[in-house]
Structure formats: C-alpha cells, structure tokens
Amino acid sequence: MNLFSKYSTESSFLTGDLEKLSSSYMPDSFPHRESEIDHMVKVLSSILRDMRPSNMLIYGKTGTGKTSTTSFVVSMLREAAPEKVSVCYVNCQVYDSPYSILVNMVNAISSDEEDQIPPLGWPQDRIFTELVSRINSRRIYYVIVLDEVDKLIQKNGSDALYVILKVLDDSRLARASIIGITNDANFLERLDPRVRSRMNQESIMFSPYNAQQLKDIISYRLKGLVKEGSIDESALNLCSAIGAQEHGDARKALDLMRISIEIAVRENREKVTDKEVYEARDRYEMNVVHAAISSLPLQSKMVLLSSVVTQELSKRLMITGEIFENYRNICTELGFIPLSSRRVSDILSELEEFGLLSSTTRSMGRYGRTRFIRVLGDTGQFKRYLMEDSNLSHFMGSRISRQSRFENLDGAQPEMTLDSLDKAFSDFSGSEPSRE
Numbered sequence: 001m002n003l004f005s006k007y008s009t010e011s012s013f014l015t016g017d018l019e020k021l022s023s024s025y026m027p028d029s030f031p032h033r034e035s036e037i038d039h040m041v042k043v044l045s046s047i048l049r050d051m052r053p054s055n056m057l058i059y060g061k062t063g064t065g066k067t068s069t070t071s072f073v074v075s076m077l078r079e080a081a082p083e084k085v086s087v088c089y090v091n092c093q094v095y096d097s098p099y100s101i102l103v104n105m106v107n108a109i110s111s112d113e114e115d116q117i118p119p120l121g122w123p124q125d126r127i128f129t130e131l132v133s134r135i136n137s138r139r140i141y142y143v144i145v146l147d148e149v150d151k152l153i154q155k156n157g158s159d160a161l162y163v164i165l166k167v168l169d170d171s172r173l174a175r176a177s178i179i180g181i182t183n184d185a186n187f188l189e190r191l192d193p194r195v196r197s198r199m200n201q202e203s204i205m206f207s208p209y210n211a212q213q214l215k216d217i218i219s220y221r222l223k224g225l226v227k228e229g230s231i232d233e234s235a236l237n238l239c240s241a242i243g244a245q246e247h248g249d250a251r252k253a254l255d256l257m258r259i260s261i262e263i264a265v266r267e268n269r270e271k272v273t274d275k276e277v278y279e280a281r282d283r284y285e286m287n288v289v290h291a292a293i294s295s296l297p298l299q300s301k302m303v304l305l306s307s308v309v310t311q312e313l314s315k316r317l318m319i320t321g322e323i324f325e326n327y328r329n330i331c332t333e334l335g336f337i338p339l340s341s342r343r344v345s346d347i348l349s350e351l352e353e354f355g356l357l358s359s360t361t362r363s364m365g366r367y368g369r370t371r372f373i374r375v376l377g378d379t380g381q382f383k384r385y386l387m388e389d390s391n392l393s394h395f396m397g398s399r400i401s402r403q404s405r406f407e408n409l410d411g412a413q414p415e416m417t418l419d420s421l422d423k424a425f426s427d428f429s430g431s432e433p434s435r436e
Ligand SMILES: Nc1ncnc2c1ncn2[C@@H]1O[C@H](COP(=O)(O)OP(=O)(O)O)[C@@H](O)[C@H]1O
Pocket: 021, 022, 023, 024, 025, 026, 027, 029, 030, 031, 032, 033, 060, 061, 062, 063, 064, 065, 066, 067, 068, 069, 217, 221, 250, 251, 254
C-alpha cells in the first residue's frame, strides 16, 4: 500500500480551498460591518465630488476586521475612481520610523520601477521634499492608510505623525488624507494636541463581535468550502464562543475553524466536531505562545525566564523586585550584563502586551502600591521554549535564591496565592482602576 494513500483527499469533505479562511484572503462581503463600511465610504466619497476627505481614525481590538474592511473599502474606491485616487498602505509595525514611512509613501505613489528610492541613504529632508514634489506632480487624491499607527507613536512620539501631516500641508496641488488604524483605545490621549485634532476628524469604532456575529461570519466564509453537514453545529458554536471570549476576535474564530478542518481532513475523520475544535485550540495556543516567545529579544527572554523561575519557586503572585533580583542572578550565571530595573519594568510591560504575563497593581498597606505579576500559561512549557535559545540553553538556575527576601509579603497579604489569583484578577479587570 502506498504510504500516502491514507492521506489522500478523496474521502475528504473539502470542496474548496482552505486558504479562503486565512486572513490573507479578502472576502467580498463583511457581515456585521455594514454600518462601519458605510461610514468609511461616505467619508471617502468626497473624492468623487472633488473634495478632500476628512482624516479618519479607526479603533478596535485585534481581529475585529479593521485592516480587512479598510483594504476592501479602499480597493473599491480605486475601482470607482481609478484616475482620481492613489492609495498608499503602510503597516507601522513593519515600518516604524517616520523615515521608513516616508520612503514607503514615495515608493507607493510612484508607479515606475526606476523611480523607487532606496530604503537607506537619503537624508530625511530630501525624502520629504521628494515626497511633496511627487505628490504635487499630479492633481489627484491620496489616501494614506497608516495601519497599527500606535506603534509609530510608541517608538517615536507624536512628532512622527506631525512630520507626515506636514507633508499633507505642504502639498498644495494634490490632496491627501490619512486613515489611521489602531487597537489602542487610548491612542488619542497619547497624541500631542496639534496632531490630535487633525487625526481625529472622523472616528469609527469597531466593537468586538459577539458569538452570534462570529457564527454568521464563519458560516459566510465557509460557503462553498465544505460539503453540507460536514461541520457540527456545536463545533461552529464552539469556535464562535472562543473567538467571542477572546475580545470578539474573528481572526481567532476563523483560524480555529480552519485548523479544525485541517485536522479532520488529515486524520480522515468524517466531520468536524467539538473534539477537533479543542485539538485546534491547543495547537493554536501552543503556536502563538511559541512564536511570541521565540521572537523575543534576548534580554526580554531573560526577564521572562526570571518570572517563570520565580513563579515556580514562590507559587504566589510575584512582585517586580523579586523578578528583577532573579533576572540579575540569571544574567550573572549566563554571563550577560543586566539592564536597569527601570528597563526591566518596561520589558515586563511589553511581555504583558504579548499576553505572556499579567499584572495588577494593588494597595498593600504599609508597602504602598505594589505591582503584582503572574505568568500566563504553563511555566514548564515557557521554560522549554525559552531554552531553545542557545544563549539560555545551559541555564541551570544555580544562582536563583530558594528563599526570597520578599517572603514576608505573604504575611502581609496571606490570600495572595496562585489559587486566589484568578479571582483577584477578575475583580481587578471588572472594576474601574482606582485613582488613589
Ligand atoms: N465581518 C467580517 N466578515 C468576514 N470576515 C471577517 C469579518 N471581520 C473580520 N474578518 C476576518 O477576520 C480576520 C481578521 O480581520 P482583520 O481585518 O485583520 O482584523 P484587525 O485588523 O481588526 O485585527 C481577517 O481574516 C478578516 O477577513
């Protein structure tokens, strides 16, 4: 028997390309985003009446359809007025300096290959002038999409946006507008007032999808992909529920469905049931955590390693001080120079953003306000992933102190054990942050 025959797709229930469920595929319709799309279309339709559209700011959590609906709307605009519009899409997570964004803009608006300017080597003011002159060379409208625009501000402050807005001011002949996309609800507050009012001429909120909406979205995206009856209703419900729980994330819900189908097809199962979805979830989470950990810079890995080791030893909420102490021990053992406690504190916040740690600040009587930290996930698994890095693979923990000098915190707050953490954290996230 041919070794591959049991993997043949003949018995499979797939009738289309599974890629259609992936996030790179552009669907031709977006259920439950009709009003947001309509709003964007209205604003951009000014172009058809020869007026510059307002700048827009699009907010919403990850996976709520911001990037895909924006590309959808913008591509329709291009189709409707090909002579009048040029679109430039920049992902600020990838291009995170004003310089690289300007270069990207210049290159995006020049059709000729030869006109492309190199990613390095030109002084910023030359790029700036070049951009203004190229924009001004044609009397058309430019729509500049700055996706993940908060990343630009995080790295460079509001000045970065100011530079870009200034380009628009200096372009007399042409008209350009910006669509900023962000998942940071406090984005506007971080902006300098000069920049804020101009970025926020129109704002559109993408609220999280609920389970029913996600179910509609998955069902819509599944059309023509699988034979009738091959996906259990309960499996569909489960994917939607997990996505809804995860801040209404359509990407996660769709990924789970795609992986579930892959599992069922590969294992020659008759259909997709809850079992496949649970397997898919385990695989998904492992992959996400693994990718997040292995992409961390070395110092962040050492801070995470310290958090993991400290948590394994103390089995309770950790405080920044003990993580820092063990981090220094790890640096000494492995022969690296430790960063300052302030940098470590920043790194802890970054790890929290990645969803690897979670922290809460509580008032601790005579200890004042204290930041408590926990590792979100299986510490053993985290350690295995961390030790894949050859810089850390010979870590033994020889200098880690068994007895933390912060141990008396237990006496101060005896209920701070790992078991009571979930409650502490849910209390914390359910209530307004205190302003003492
Ligand atoms: N209403 C919807 N209908 C169909 N697919 C959707 C819808 N909303 C989101 N998606 C899909 O979910 C995935 C994540 O969307 P994306 O636009 O990347 O989210 P965001 O940019 O907000 O993080 C993409 O594959 C997208 O096509």
